Amino acid sequence: MYSKMVSLRFPKSNVNEPIIANLVKKFDLTFNILKATIYPRKEGLVVMELTGHRKNYQQGVRYLKGIGIKVENIGQDIRRDDDKCYQCGACTAVCPTGALSIQRPEMAVIFEKDKCSACELCVLTCPALAMETKFDKTLLS
Amino acid sequence: MPKRKTSKTIEEINRKIKQGKAVVVTADEMTDIVKGKGAEKAAREIDVVTTGTFAPMCSSGAFINFGHTKPTLKASKVWLNGVPAYAGLAAVDIYIGATEPAEDDPLNRVHPGQFTYGGGHVIEDLVAGKKVRLKATAYGTDCYPRQEVDKKITLSELPYAMLLNPRNGYQNYNCAINMTDKTIYTYMGVLKPKAGNANYSTSGQLSPLFNDPYYLTLGLGTRIFLGGTEGYIIGPGTQHNPGAKRGKNGVPLSPAGTVMVMGDLKGMSPKWITGVRMLGYGCSLAVGLGIPIPILNEEMARYTGVSDEELFTQIIDYGNDYPKGEAVSLGRVSYADLKSGTISFKGEDVPTVPVSSRVRAVEIANILKEWIEKGKFLLTEGQEMLPTVKRK
Ligand code: SF4
Ligand code: SF4
Numbered sequence: 001m002y003s004k005m006v007s008l009r010f011p012k013s014n015v016n017e018p019i020i021a022n023l024v025k026k027f028d029l030t031f032n033i034l035k036a037t038i039y040p041r042k043e044g045l046v047v048m049e050l051t052g053h054r055k056n057y058q059q060g061v062r063y064l065k066g067i068g069i070k071v072e073n074i075g076q077d078i079r080r081d082d083d084k085c086y087q088c089g090a091c092t093a094v095c096p097t098g099a100l101s102i103q104r105p106e107m108a109v110i111f112e113k114d115k116c117s118a119c120e121l122c123v124l125t126c127p128a129l130a131m132e133t134k135f136d137k138t139l140l141s
Numbered sequence: 142m143p144k145r146k147t148s149k150t151i152e153e154i155n156r157k158i159k160q161g162k163a164v165v166v167t168a169d170e171m172t173d174i175v176k177g178k179g180a181e182k183a184a185r186e187i188d189v190v191t192t193g194t195f196a197p198m199c200s201s202g203a204f205i206n207f208g209h210t211k212p213t214l215k216a217s218k219v220w221l222n223g224v225p226a227y228a229g230l231a232a233v234d235i236y237i238g239a240t241e242p243a244e245d246d247p248l249n250r251v252h253p254g255q256f257t258y259g260g261g262h263v264i265e266d267l268v269a270g271k272k273v274r275l276k277a278t279a280y281g282t283d284c285y286p287r288q289e290v291d292k293k294i295t296l297s298e299l300p301y302a303m304l305l306n307p308r309n310g311y312q313n314y315n316c317a318i319n320m321t322d323k324t325i326y327t328y329m330g331v332l333k334p335k336a337g338n339a340n341y342s343t344s345g346q347l348s349p350l351f352n353d354p355y356y357l358t359l360g361l362g363t364r365i366f367l368g369g370t371e372g373y374i375i376g377p378g379t380q381h382n383p384g385a386k387r388g389k390n391g392v393p394l395s396p397a398g399t400v401m402v403m404g405d406l407k408g409m410s411p412k413w414i415t416g417v418r419m420l421g422y423g424c425s426l427a428v429g430l431g432i433p434i435p436i437l438n439e440e441m442a443r444y445t446g447v448s449d450e451e452l453f454t455q456i457i458d459y460g461n462d463y464p465k466g467e468a469v470s471l472g473r474v475s476y477a478d479l480k481s482g483t484i485s486f487k488g489e490d491v492p493t494v495p496v497s498s499r500v501r502a503v504e505i506a507n508i509l510k511e512w513i514e515k516g517k518f519l520l521t522e523g524q525e526m527l528p529t530v531k532r533k
Contacts, residue, residue, distance in 0.1 A: 001255060053251060086195065086415060086500075086501055087498045087499075088496050090330045090340075092492075093330055093492075094333075104481070106499075107480065108500055125331050125420050127330075127425075127427070
């Protein structure tokens with residue numbers, strides 16, 4: 001299962017297109033709309049979370065782009081729930097940036113947020129579900 | 142003055158514990174002590190060595206009696222928060238297994254499956270005091286007419302809840318790599334292609350069964366730390382294999398001994414009984430386990446003095462060999478090397494990845510040490526020792 005927070009900006013020509021219905025029907029994606037606005041000049045902005053198979057997600061985004069919608073990933077913030085993390089180190093197998101690393105000799109697992117690229121591989125991998133994705137809420141205001 | 146060989150009994154050690162005079166150290170500390178002073182002196186000075194391990198241990202679960210209902214019911218199918226429990230026991234007795242996924246889990250249909258909720262999580266939720274939804278169906282009998290029940294349960298209201306893990310505390314475990322050219326998702330964690338990482342699961346010199354390699358002090362009735370409270374070894378675990386090849390120090394070089402353990406769920410803490418999932422593999426339960434090893438003589442001092450440099454395991458390919466059921470050793474590594482962060486494998490440096498928590502293992506050994514020092518925890522004599530082999 002794949003889930004991303006995206007913003008869609010669409011020109012006024014598309015405002016009436018049933019894009020959400022198409023995402024659901026054609027690409028088997030589910031959505032959770034966090035914001036939807038039509039600006040005065042009739043340009044639309046939708047902020048939503050899209051969830052589904054990675055392939056379907058990619059095809060869905062391609063469809064959106066194909067009809068002239070600007071799709072952008074929204075800044076995501078990876079956090080570690082330090083109560084849940086039991087300091088095993090399994091996440092270090094997948095972290096591509098070294099944001100998750102082991103401090104020796106204690107074998108403590110360190111999370112350095114500034115090195116994190118928000119790739120979410122640890123979110124999928126952590127046995128304790130201690131790594132979480134948080135969305136940048138400022139975009140919704 | 143001629144030296145007398147040290148020989149203590151558990152009874153003598155318990156007397157010292159009650160007087161607050163027992164000398165207790167962790168297995169980490171013991172390693173340094175035996176290195177520095179030698180096993181003979183260490184045996185005289187040290188009474189108990191505490192060990193610890195915290196890692197996913199799949200063969201775990203809990204027996205629960207959820208209490209009779211009005212009218213009565215003899216459950217034939219039971220779900221806890223949507224996770225099936227085994228109900229082929231008496232009317233309201235069930236066993237919830239750690240690796241059972243929620244019934245509506247998509248499993249590996251989208252590979253790798255996420256397995257975000259299963260039996261291990263149910264057990265953790267109960268231990269955390271959370272409400273758990275129990276659903277049961279039954280065919281109905283004259284004495285148990287009711288055919289279904291749907292209610293919320295909490296651990297404190299349950300008449301009986303016993304953690305009973307058929308196999309925990311594996312003495313040694315494989316170091317897993319993946320020789321294929323695709324990432325694989327295993328119970329040993331994510332393994333990147335072409336030996337991209339080497340995963341291992343042990344607390345090494347702190348690990349309980351590494352400190353008593355022939356199980357000389359371990360048997361039915363040995364009191365232990367389990368899930369944050371006192372528990373017991375109740376026998377050899379499933380797959381207990383004392384016959385595995387051993388090194389000169391007597392320690393097995395591959396997976397060998399295991400223990401079956403039990404303890405009252407009501408005394409446990411979610412910090413030490415934690416539901417986990419392994420991506421693409423399934424659900425499990427991380428169990429905190431610590432065993433006190435009485436230093437009865439020089440031999441036990443020598444065993445507990447073992448260090449990561451002297452503990453070895455085998456590198457196994459989980460991409461090709463293991464799934465075929467034809468695991469062969471591709472090389473031997475020490476736990477000191479595994480802990481260093483890289484091992485050399487076929488001329489390449491391979492990063493190593495632990496799936497067992499050393500930080501938590503140290504914490505367990507220290508908690509157990511404190512319990513014994515404070516006289517809150519007495520040692521017990523095993524009534525039927527674990528099956529073993531002749532000593533080297
Ligand atoms: S895998 Fe999860 S629990 Fe283990 S160290 Fe990483 S964040 Fe913590
Ligand atoms: S999101 Fe990616 S980069 Fe950030 S900590 Fe997790 S694995 Fe590392």
